[in-house]
Amino acid sequence: MVSAHVDAAQVLVASNRGPVSYAVGEDGALTAKRGGGGLVSGLSSIGQRADSLWVCAALGDGDREAVRRGAVEPGVRMLDIDPATHAAAYNGVANSVLWFVHHMLYQTPLEPSFGPEFRTQWAAYEAYNEAFARALADGAADGAAVLVQDYHLALVPGLLRELRPDLRIGHFSHTPWAPVDYFRMLPDDVAEQLLRGMLGADRLGFLTGRWADAFTETCVRYLGGTSGTRIGVHGLGADADFLRERSRRDDVEERLVALRERVGEGRKVIVRVDRTELSKNIVRGLHAYRLLLAEHPEWRERVVHVAFAYPSRQDLAVYRDYTAEVSRVAAEINSAFGTEGWTPVVLHVEDDFARSLAAYRLADVALVNPIRDGMNLVAKEVPVVSDEGCALVLSREAGAYEELGEDALGVNPYDVAGTAAALRSALAMPVEERAERTKRLAAAGTALPPGRWFADQLAALSASAPADT
Incomplete structure (x- = not known):
């Protein structure tokens, strides 16, 4: 059965920020600090399996030094992406465009304005997502389950699907989803690329039915539907x-x-x-x-x-x-x-x-x-x-x-x-x-504490039929 196969398979998580960060002391020693929040708690709930892997970005000098020294803890792979590329993808696109769209924050008489600078930043966002997709493809065993997190990595499911069609891929959005008329502020090609990237997943998760419905409506307006990708709702609760x-x-x-x-x-x-x-x-x-x-x-x-x-x-x-x-x-x-x-x-x-x-x-x-x-x-x-x-x-x-x-x-x-x-x-x-x-x-x-929230997504991913991509 598919569900039994996926339940037993390797599990990978991808997110911009990982479960641990590193700092370099005055004596040159590295110190590790454990992250907090629901995502870290959720991943911890799957246990200390030898084959689980969390792929994240190296976010500071301490993280990059840990990567260079080979000192990142087992089960975590930090990607030492060029700092300029990361800054353009993270601040230029993810936090200054996608976050603003989904939270409806623009002062529209003046912004947004998508010119040459945005296109340079968008190329960095593509490169950033490609680095994650390659790392996941390289690190995943046959038939592994991959859970990609949030708007920073919206292109990863589609890119990963091309590299590894054998994988079971999920994506979870921790933000709202913009109403379709607000989403349409994005350049048409960028909007379509984002949607097709996410629809490379077998299953997409949202925090509420309202955000899931808004995404579905957007796909219908742009693409005629969700291309067989399953949509689910998992309302993360407190621990x-x-x-x-x-x-x-x-x-x-x-x-x-x-x-x-x-x-x-x-x-x-x-x-x-x-x-x-x-x-x-x-x-x-x-x-x-x-x-x-x-x-x-x-x-x-x-x-x-x-x-x-x-x-x-x-x-x-x-x-x-x-x-x-x-x-x-x-x-x-x-x-x-x-x-x-x-x-x-x-x-x-x-x-x-x-x-x-x-x-x-x-x-x-x-x-x-x-x-x-x-x-x-x-x-x-x-x-x-x-x-x-x-x-x-x-x-x-x-x-x-x-x-x-x-x-x-x-x-x-x-x-x-x-x-x-x-x-x-x-x-x-x-x-x-x-x-x-x-x-x-x-x-x-x-009602749905972090451990169960994460486990429910894995179970739903294992039960979903593969996306028709």
Whole structure:
């Protein structure tokens, strides 16, 4: 049987970022740091099989030095792609074009503008994907299962299919998929190349039915259909056991004490934890909080907004500007409303996972208001960890809304007044109602933890008939 063959076969994963990164110390010694996140947890769930392989890019000088020394850990192959090629593919195309398209971030009167510079970057994106396809083809045993991850590697399935038609190939999109009319901003040949590249897979996975349907509609409009490639939905959930154990460690307890001191006795806490990613909508969230304080002065000195905004993609000017705007608006709110004994916004911009967990535990309200998000694990994690239960204010444009919307307070992410009203309702929610909602949110948010999420994809890939390519 096909499923038995694939279940027993070698498993390969391909992603831009791998499960480990390396740094070179002053003494020249290499140190390894384990990655986090659902993908790493998911791969770990298949066990320490001798034949599994994770193919990723060498992202920094430490990674490249590890490749040169042959010091990369077993089961991982890092590709030392020319740094200029990687930068053009990663920043020029993946993060500045594909991410912007799928998250609908363009200011269309001025952008995008696809001229000669883009064509040079697109050639780098092709070369980057070709390097991954060749590495997978070289590293895969007969009949191996290959799971390719995300928009960075959209061309890999088609390229790999040409090199190794014997392989079972899957691709998973961790982002939303753009509505077809927005996707059509891309040059026609590039759009078609992306779709045909993905349709080289036997099976494509998406985080929600909404994104899967948008992809299918795009294929119908451009190509007349999905060419026999199977489409599936796997809504990545939070790892409840890990979160509950990790959130009770000493370093989290220490940060919890410090946060409580910053907040002050008896005050409600609105928590958000995000990267300063344009799609996360942090600035509008701050504006909504300011409107709450302005229109409902009874909440002044009774609530604190704990906002963790960790810098992201600071090599791109638009992200640096956005990060600066987050800090500016937070300072403006504190200047306008703060008193000697009350700081309305407690903003942290240094990434600290233990402090994030401490904030989760302290949350009375979680604010998750992205413009657009493939899933959003924070929305699923906070209800699991919150000590007293929390109300969730959740954008209807987050993928997580499909699973959590019934027990969250849904908001239009562009509606600052509506978000302020939802924050007020969340703060005033009766304790009993908040506790019941939290239980249901935690159950829904952990229904497909990372290990099962990954295993389900493998099982579905093994059960799929080969793509008609």
